[in-house]
Amino acid sequence: MENIPVSGPWITEKEIAYVTEAVSSAWYSQANVFHQRFEEKFADYLGVRYAVTLPSCTAAIHLALAALGIGPGDEVVVPDITWIATAAPISYVGATPVFVDIDPRTWCLSAASLEECLTSRTKAVIPVDLYGGMPDWDAIRAVAVRHNLAVIEDAAEALGSEYHGRKAGSLGDLGVFSFHGSKTLTTGEGGMLVTDRTEIYERVLFLRDHGRRPGDKMFWNTEVAYKYKMSSMQAALGLAQMERIEELVDRKRRIFSWYQQELAGVQDVTLNYEAPGTKNTYWMVTAVLAEELGLEKERIIELIRKDGIDCRPFFYPLSSLPAYQDLLSAQQARRRNHVSYHLSPYGVNLPSGMNMTAKKARYVSQTLHGILGGSARHAPPAYLKTAYLTEG
């Protein structure tokens, strides 16, 4: 069996044709054509008014915070379990990240923990649709309304996911997406910010172009701001992928269903959760092993690599990272966030790239079974009574 990567895109002739067209023609008066088409298609799909192409999701979060006027002295709440890109921009604007615990089923920010950690300085919360799954948005929004918090939805991993009929990214005041090469839709590197609010949209356009409004007097900057733009070639790639979005999302869900078939019934393995009324797009199929097995994620990753399979660790709690070692709010989080600290050591992201097949998912699952060996408390399915089990 060839090596199985953890993630990767699905590129067809359509993408190649659009990028070729962009590099040939998207200059001069046509320079913004692909951005406009990509943004329009994206906003339509989400059911929001505005979408702005950006160089990354990190830039989108930075601009979101800046547009909301968040700065020194303010606190912004993030789940302890996420990629650091959710939290790093809070430091860029001089505010303080507060890391709150996750829900044990959704693995996303817990509304109850959010409420416990609020202070008079809390200005915003950035819930994350982790691995394509949905938090309890109703509960989170109720807390946000009660305490007058701005909500930035980090939907970087959740394009196409849904919460009671609403698309991921449309559930907060602003939503942000990533088109990094590992994500469900890719532009190589790239991001998008979406919102329904005109004043935020206009402020974002101003801040991402060195502090000048579209159409203003030439070279006349009224504030020192940022330069965050996507190229036409990337926008063309994104448009082509967006025209195939249903196919991309279906593939992600299909990959999950293969693993589910292979791993269902294994008592000590929990896969991604899909709450009633939600649609999970399973950016990364993730297995959390029972703590009692004592098999930590680094060990599993090391063992499974021997069979040519590339896995990733469940995110480390941000509050445990050296980057936040000295931060007071991280020290508090380390004592408080029990769910994060109990789940994180035992979770692995299984290969979920667009090039997965049923056969590869079976191979990965069987290899994982083999690693669990006798320690998993389950009767092995019939197909597992093969070499590695009988050999002991």
Ligand SMILES: *Cc1c(COP(=O)(O)O)cnc(C)c1O
């Ligand atoms: C990938 C990711 C990001 C960052 O995206 P970039 O485009 O690499 O900046 C942010 N948040 C989450 C949850 C992610 O998975």
